[in-house]
Amino acid sequence: xxxxxxxxxxxxxxxxxxxxxxxxxxxxxxxxxxxxxxxxxxxxxxxxxxxxxxxxxxxxxxxxxxxxxxxxxxxxxxxxxxxxxxxxxxxxxxxxxxxxxxxxxxxxxxxxxxxxxxxxxxxxxxxxxxxxxxxxxxxxxxxxxxxxxxxxxxxxxxxxxxxxxxxxxxxxxxxxxxxxxxxxxxxxxxxxxxxxxxxxxxxxxxxxxxxxxxxxxxxxxxxxxxxxxxxxxxxxxxxxxxxxxxxxxxxxxxxxxxxxxxxxxxxxxxxxxxxxxxxxxxxxxxxxxxxxxxxxxxxxxxxxxxxxxxxxx
Numbered sequence: 620x621x622x623x624x625x626x627x628x629x630x631x632x633x634x635x636x637x638x639x640x641x642x643x644x645x646x647x648x649x650x651x652x653x654x655x656x657x658x659x660x661x662x663x664x665x666x667x668x669x670x671x672x673x674x675x676x677x678x679x680x681x682x683x684x685x686x687x688x689x690x691x692x693x694x695x696x697x698x699x700x701x702x703x704x705x706x707x708x709x710x711x712x713x714x715x716x717x718x719x720x721x722x723x724x725x726x727x728x729x730x731x732x733x734x735x736x737x738x739x740x741x742x743x744x745x746x747x748x749x750x751x752x753x754x755x756x757x758x759x760x761x762x763x764x765x766x767x768x769x770x771x772x773x774x775x776x777x778x779x780x781x782x783x784x785x786x787x788x789x790x791x792x793x794x795x796x797x798x799x800x801x802x803x804x805x806x807x808x809x810x811x812x813x814x815x816x817x818x819x820x821x822x823x824x825x826x827x828x829x830x831x832x833x834x835x836x837x838x839x840x841x842x843x844x845x846x847x848x849x850x851x852x853x854x855x856x857x858x859x860x861x862x863x864x865x866x867x868x869x870x871x872x873x874x875x876x877x878x879x880x881x882x883x884x885x886x887x888x889x890x891x892x893x894x895x896x897x898x899x900x901x902x903x904x905x906x907x908x909x910x911x912x913x914x915x916x917x918x919x920x921x922x923x924x925x926x927x928x929x930x931x932x
Contacts, residue, residue: 658730661713661720678721685714697890743767765801778802790882792871800875809876816869823862826855840919891929898925 664673688710695703719730744767747754754760775781778801782794799805806812825831850856874881902921903913910918 657712658716658720661716665720665724673717676717676721677725678718681714681718681721685718688714693886697886787882789867789871789885790880792868793875793881796868796872796875806876809873812869812873812876816866816873819862819865819869823859823866826859826862840915844915894929895922895925898922 664670688707692707692711695707716730719733723729742749744764746752746763746767747760752763754763778798779795782791821831824833828834850859871881874884899918899921900910903910
């Protein structure tokens, strides 16, 4: 038996010997009964005497929950909270097994087919581990992976086929550009992307400002607010959206060429801003005031105070 009992919910980090070697599979004597129990619980929920809500679900109706649980897992990983990561991994696993159970109930396929197929795929795509191929670097690994994948997907007519349309668009941009780069369609020098970024920003400015001249307005909080005027004309709005999209596309490519995941970068910036904005709210509560009663200068002061308290500020 493993060091953890079958009813122990303590995160693995707290009980596993840190000196244990990587790549050791779990104790199947522990895993298999629990996995079977989970499958039986979900099957029971879908049975005629189970849960009405679960019985009504389809692969289409369950999609939003699958996406939500995935994002909650990412948030738990960002928090580096082992208990939360363990819980959210369980929720993601629940979605996989529930989807497979729905598919089985609809006579599409069984969970065993899902498991067998992904295991076979991982073996095929790692010939340097399970076959005779050799890989001395991560680039070699990527070549083996894409070669195996291309053999599997011969029915695809485009290099861009298979990139999920429902991916967040920043992540999809990264994937699209990476696919194009994999066959050589990429700037030979990544620094050229900044010249391209300047070009795209200028084209955006051409749509937003007279004669394309970006006004020199320093960022400040102690000035009068000028109301925003939205773009009303549909044709102009369409052009502005196109140019702004081009700017974001280049930014995502800059991230890719420097080995940065733009979705993760944006996630961190969102979290950082949220922390600091919530610090503004906390500061106002301490003064028994609402945000509506605070000036922009006071809010900025609280924001900068929160920023100064963060490591590395």
